Amino acid sequence: MTxxxxxxxxxxxxxxxxxxxxxxxxxxxxxxxxxxxxxRVGETFGAAMRGGSVASHVRIGPDVGGPLVPKNAAQAILxxxxxxxxxxGIPYLAPSGLAILNTSEVMPIDVKVGAASYPKLETxxxxxxxxxxxxxxxxxxxxxxxxxxxxxxxxxxxxxxANLAELPFALEQLKEALQGRVPPKTxxxxxxxxxxxxxxxxxx
Amino acid sequence: xxxxxxxxxxxxxxxxxxxxxxxxxxTPSSEITESLIEQADEFGYYTQWSTNEKVAFEIAAxxxxxxxxxxxxxxxxxxxxxxxxxxxxxxGGCKGGFVVAVADDPDAHYSSTEQDTRVLAAxxxxxxxxxxxxxxxxxxxxxxxxxxxxxxxxxxxxxxSRISHASGDVVLGDVEQGRNKIGFNKHYKVPYRWNVYxxxxxxxxxxxxxxxxxxxxxxxxxxxxxEIRMVEGARTGIIGVGLGASYAxxxxxxxxxxxxxxxxxxxxxxxxxxxxxxxxLKALDRVAIIEEGDPVVENxxxxxxxxxxxxxxxxxxxxxxxFNPWGELNPxxxxxxxxxFMRLSIAEDEARNAIKADIKELVTTRSSALCPxxxxxxxxxxxxxxxxxxxGVHIVNGDIGCYEQxxxxxxxRKPASDEVSKKYKRSSPYETLxxxxxxxxxxxxxxxxxxxxxxxGKVLAVCGESTFFHAILPAIVNxxxxxxDITFLILDNSWTAMTGHQPNPRTGMNxxxxxxxxxxxxxxxxxxxxxxxxxxxxxxxxxxxxxxxxVEAEGLSVLILEGECQLQNVRRNKITEGFMQVNxxxxxxxxxxxxxxxxxxxxxxxTKKASIDPITCCDxxxxxxxxxxxxxxxxx
Ligand SMILES: Cc1ncc(C[n+]2csc(CCOP(=O)(O)OP(=O)(O)O)c2C)c(N)n1
Numbered sequence: 001m002t003x004x005x006x007x008x009x010x011x012x013x014x015x016x017x018x019x020x021x022x023x024x025x026x027x028x029x030x031x032x033x034x035x036x037x038x039x040r041v042g043e044t045f046g047a048a049m050r051g052g053s054v055a056s057h058v059r060i061g062p063d064v065g066g067p068l069v070p071k072n073a074a075q076a077i078l079x080x081x082x083x084x085x086x087x088x089g090i091p092y093l094a095p096s097g098l099a100i101l102n103t104s105e106v107m108p109i110d111v112k113v114g115a116a117s118y119p120k121l122e123t124x125x126x127x128x129x130x131x132x133x134x135x136x137x138x139x140x141x142x143x144x145x146x147x148x149x150x151x152x153x154x155x156x157x158x159x160x161x162a163n164l165a166e167l168p169f170a171l172e173q174l175k176e177a178l179q180g181r182v183p184p185k186t187x188x189x190x191x192x193x194x195x196x197x198x199x200x201x202x203x204x
Numbered sequence: 205x206x207x208x209x210x211x212x213x214x215x216x217x218x219x220x221x222x223x224x225x226x227x228x229x230x231t232p233s234s235e236i237t238e239s240l241i242e243q244a245d246e247f248g249y250y251t252q253w254s255t256n257e258k259v260a261f262e263i264a265a266x267x268x269x270x271x272x273x274x275x276x277x278x279x280x281x282x283x284x285x286x287x288x289x290x291x292x293x294x295x296g297g298c299k300g301g302f303v304v305a306v307a308d309d310p311d312a313h314y315s316s317t318e319q320d321t322r323v324l325a326a327x328x329x330x331x332x333x334x335x336x337x338x339x340x341x342x343x344x345x346x347x348x349x350x351x352x353x354x355x356x357x358x359x360x361x362x363x364x365s366r367i368s369h370a371s372g373d374v375v376l377g378d379v380e381q382g383r384n385k386i387g388f389n390k391h392y393k394v395p396y397r398w399n400v401y402x403x404x405x406x407x408x409x410x411x412x413x414x415x416x417x418x419x420x421x422x423x424x425x426x427x428x429x430x431e432i433r434m435v436e437g438a439r440t441g442i443i444g445v446g447l448g449a450s451y452a453x454x455x456x457x458x459x460x461x462x463x464x465x466x467x468x469x470x471x472x473x474x475x476x477x478x479x480x481x482x483x484x485l486k487a488l489d490r491v492a493i494i495e496e497g498d499p500v501v502e503n504x505x506x507x508x509x510x511x512x513x514x515x516x517x518x519x520x521x522x523x524x525x526x527f528n529p530w531g532e533l534n535p536x537x538x539x540x541x542x543x544x545f546m547r548l549s550i551a552e553d554e555a556r557n558a559i560k561a562d563i564k565e566l567v568t569t570r571s572s573a574l575c576p577x578x579x580x581x582x583x584x585x586x587x588x589x590x591x592x593x594x595x596g597v598h599i600v601n602g603d604i605g606c607y608e609q610x611x612x613x614x615x616x617r618k619p620a621s622d623e624v625s626k627k628y629k630r631s632s633p634y635e636t637l638x639x640x641x642x643x644x645x646x647x648x649x650x651x652x653x654x655x656x657x658x659x660x661g662k663v664l665a666v667c668g669e670s671t672f673f674h675a676i677l678p679a680i681v682n683x684x685x686x687x688x689d690i691t692f693l694i695l696d697n698s699w700t701a702m703t704g705h706q707p708n709p710r711t712g713m714n715x716x717x718x719x720x721x722x723x724x725x726x727x728x729x730x731x732x733x734x735x736x737x738x739x740x741x742x743x744x745x746x747x748x749x750x751x752x753x754x755v756e757a758e759g760l761s762v763l764i765l766e767g768e769c770q771l772q773n774v775r776r777n778k779i780t781e782g783f784m785q786v787n788x789x790x791x792x793x794x795x796x797x798x799x800x801x802x803x804x805x806x807x808x809x810x811t812k813k814a815s816i817d818p819i820t821c822c823d824x825x826x827x828x829x830x831x832x833x834x835x836x837x838x839x840x
Pocket of ligand 1: 228229230231257279281282283285604605606607642643667668669670671672697699700701702703
């Protein structure tokens with residue numbers, strides 16, 4: 001069985017780093033030539049620019065082939081920005097899949113110049129729920145600031161995911177991978193962010 | 205170890221003991237050379253960013269002629285630029301292992317075209333390898349160096365975006381300790397080996413090249429990269445090429461057809477393992493071919509089948525088509541294709557699709573925009589302002605670089621009709637450019653428009669400074685020589701920004717350290733251009749005056765507008781503070797600042813006031829200069 005996770009966001013928010021952390025954890029858990037897990041990370045960009053939509057597809061399992069998640073097959077979507085969660089959730093979220101959306105909105109230029117409107121958070125949540133998603137809204141940006149650095153948003157999201165999802169590896173392996181990938185000086189801030197994310201969804 | 209496909213290719217080169225690396229950047233290939241540059245000191249080899257792919261190709265080829273193992277990497281379009289030398293080097297062949305890594309881009313995520321460069325390997329008669337995952341990307345690259353030395357020819361490694369920019373677990377191998385000796389032998393094995401005109405001439409060198417194909421075919425026949433898995437009794441088969449093979453295998457598993465379809469994985473699309481393919485085809489009634497890009501392998505297989513009079517049904521991207529010969533593959537397309545081929549029906553969840561169609565409406569587009577503080581924003585503002593004042597239908601010929609966004613159109617709108625082009629009315633920097641094709645094309649097209657007698661308006665062209673060194677120089681000389689009356693703008697932001705900020709001759713550094721930056725003004729002057737000017741792209745008044753003069757000048761005029769890429773400026777100078785602010789009392793809601801196109805500027809439809817996002821604003825000051833009521837100033 002393949003575990004499919006998509007981390008969606010905007011260029012520069014850290015979705016690519018987060019996807020590599022998950023991939024590292026999976027490699028720890030038993031991939032490589034002799035292991036039976038394979039790992040693939042695929043990245044999809046909009047028009048390849050900064051500030052554009054980015055989604056990182058992470059696939060873990062013995063039969064993984066290509067780097068892209070099939071439609072309706074993402075067991076989990078972590079969205080660092082809510083509209084991006086909707087954009088990716090509609091095609092990819094599996095029925096009963098988990099969608100964790102950071103509530104901090106980043107307005108597209110189209111909205112800023114008054115050429116388009118941004119959907120309300122509740123509308124986004126309801127839309128994904130209409131696809132049978134298990135949807136969680138989380139103010140990850142505030143939690144990241146609480147941890148000490150706005151850039152730890154993706155660690156908050158991974159923490160929430162670790163609590164809500166059936167991980168394809170041990171929780172410890174994910175934490176180790178996180179420590180291994182983030183800049184050494186930010187390890188404790190990131191661990192704190194992870195923990196805050198983990199706890200934020202515990203009470204739900 | 206988790207490696208991106210491009211890093212895996214770089215690692216393969218390192219394991220093979222690469223000695224010379226020369227490339228020009230191009231997405232999705234750039235990380236191959238970036239990764240090699242990062243590790244150059246550790247493993248001890250030479251690297252350079254060259255000014256274009258042809259030059260880079262020649263550097264790598266020259267190194268090979270004196271025995272070094274060398275690699276050049278490029279994007280699909282890069283091979284077009286290198287084409288002349290690429291076609292000719294095989295006539296003399298090479299000595300040190302020489303690998304040409306080309307990253308194609310099916311779906312044109314980052315490219316002007318979807319061109320499939322595998323055809324060009326066949327055209328040049330050199331071996332082409334195509335990895336199906338990151339492990340193969342590394343292993344094939346390493347082997348490619350050996351094959352290149354064995355056949356004394358360059359070997360092409362064809363990647364695609366979904367290999368190059370995807371990551372996978374890769375098991376590393378040992379790094380070759382020895383290095384090839386450097387030396388030169390004019391008549392190495394063949395008289396006048398490195399001189400296609402050397403007696404007995406090019407025809408005989410072509411014959412030599414063509415004969416090498418026999419050995420290449422023999423290798424392809426026994427290579428583990430081309431692998432058959434016959435299923436007893438199966439009458440249908442699938443041939444998967446490169447990434448197509450990975451998609452196919454996954455889809456077959458999922459459809460539980462693994463045990464009923466014979467499978468041939470092709471990792472060497474040229475030359476194909478003809479005997480293996482024949483054996484495969486002969487055992488089957490129907491075969492589907494799954495490959496990224498054009499039906500390149502498919503067509504060659506059709507030829508094999510026809511030459512041997514085989515009565516086997518072949519489907520792919522041609523007749524009886526299973527996949528479109530445009531766009532890219534993905535797991536869904538491949539699964540559906542295989543299901544149709546096997547006459548299985550996969551149920552669509554109609555109810556779910558209906559809900560999706562409904563909620564899709566909510567998904568606001570996120571149009572790409574130039575970055576906050578980008579010097580190109582100021583330049584396009586000035587271009588629009590000047591051209592609006594002059595009556596006529598002006599043509600602004602674009603080019604490729606970050607500034608190509610000047611032609612991306614505005615805010616998720618529908619395509620315009622041809623009525624729109626009758627009058628010059630533009631309201632956004634993203635509507636500035638009228639033609640965009642490929643690096644260097646704008647300045648040539650502009651000269652053609654003038655040569656044809658276009659008189660309905662001004663004719664301009666733009667390029668970036670990296671593009672200037674890459675493809676513009678001969679075109680400027682041409683404009684001087686042929687007395688073309690165009691206005692040409694060089695948007696100099698000091699970096700090859702579009703592809704991730706590689707240095708170029710203007711930056712003041714190369715891969716080895718600091719150097720004196722080239723002076724574009726002097727270069728243009730020395731080519732004989734009479735009207736050359738330069739100014740600061742962040743000073744709109746100055747830029748406007750200079751552009752007005754340049755547009756009015758008789759004959760060719762060249763204006764260089766300088767302003768460092770703001771992302772690099774912020775990074776290098778560690779700028780963390782500073783932003784602009786709109787005075788909400790005096791803002792009159794005129795939206796002039798909005799038409800600057802900076803993504804940090806917001807407009808509130810209810811209050812009819814503009815505001816600036818303090819987080820993304822980087823304090824470039826362009827908006828303060830455009831506000832007609834002086835409502836924008838430094839924030840606190
Ligand atoms: C033949 C070819 N090689 C490489 C590329 C990739 N590429 C696109 S634009 C560009 C150069 C951009 O630099 P510059 O002209 O300085 O403009 P900037 O992006 O800095 O505005 C490159 C290398 C390409 N499109 N075509």
